[in-house]
Amino acid sequence: xxxxxxxxxxxxxxxxxxxxxxxxxxxxxxxxxxxxxxxxxxxxxxxxxxxxxxxxxxxxxxxxxxxxxxxxxxxxxxxxxxxxxxxxxxxxxxxxxxxxxxxxxxxxxxxxxxxxxxxxxxxxxxxxxxxxxxxxxxxxxxxxxxxxxxxxxxxx
Numbered sequence: 001x002x003x004x005x006x007x008x009x010x011x012x013x014x015x016x017x018x019x020x021x022x023x024x025x026x027x028x029x030x031x032x033x034x035x036x037x038x039x040x041x042x043x044x045x046x047x048x049x050x051x052x053x054x055x056x057x058x059x060x061x062x063x064x065x066x067x068x069x070x071x072x073x074x075x076x077x078x079x080x081x082x083x084x085x086x087x088x089x090x091x092x093x094x095x096x097x098x099x100x101x102x103x104x105x106x107x108x109x110x111x112x113x114x115x116x117x118x119x120x121x122x123x124x125x126x127x128x129x130x131x132x133x134x135x136x137x138x139x140x141x142x143x144x145x146x147x148x149x150x151x152x153x154x155x156x
Contacts, residue, residue, distance in 0.1 A: 003042040010035055011043055015050045025051060025061060029068055038069040066118070074109040074116040076154035079133040080142075083122040090143070091130035095119075098147055102156055114155035 003011070014031045018024040028047055032039050044058045051058075062068045080095045099117060102110050109116040125131035128140025134150050142150070 003040070003046060007040070007043060008046070011046045015047070025058070029062065033068060038072050041070065074113050076115050076135055077118060078115055078150065078154065079118045079120040079123070081121070081123050081129065081131040082119045083126070085126035086129035086131055089129035094130050094142060094144065094147060097144055102151070110156050112155070115151065
């Protein structure tokens with residue numbers, strides 16, 4: 001699949017803005033995701049050609065880092081902590097109930113496009129677990145009722 005002209009223009013602008021940086025791949029990928037909402041497969045060869053690296057190297061970085069998406073996310077991102085301290089406080093049950101309620105798996109988006117659920121491996125609220133993050137807002141001591149409230153606010 002080939003990128004549209006609009007996507008090619010966006011990529012040209014992003015790549016030009018990162019020319020001269022040492023180790024520019026991660027900043028470029030962050031810029032693409034900030035601009036497009038995800039990293040489409042059809043831009044990976046453009047990045048690879050510009051950086052004179054293989055498409056496999058670009059794809060490997062995109063798939064290695066959890067924060068990069070290869071598909072559009074929902075309007076809101078709900079991240080549930082999966083680290084040990086939160087697990088000890090019931091995060092696994094909270095996660096299972098949330099995924100079941102929304103009818104999605106990890107990295108899945110609700111049918112109405114409102115919420116994407118992602119795992120995260122520490123939000124720094126270890127004493128207030130289980131923790132979650134809705135968009136850029138971190139919330140501690142999340143139980144089922146609190147999660148229901150957060151999901152309702154997000155339109156799920």
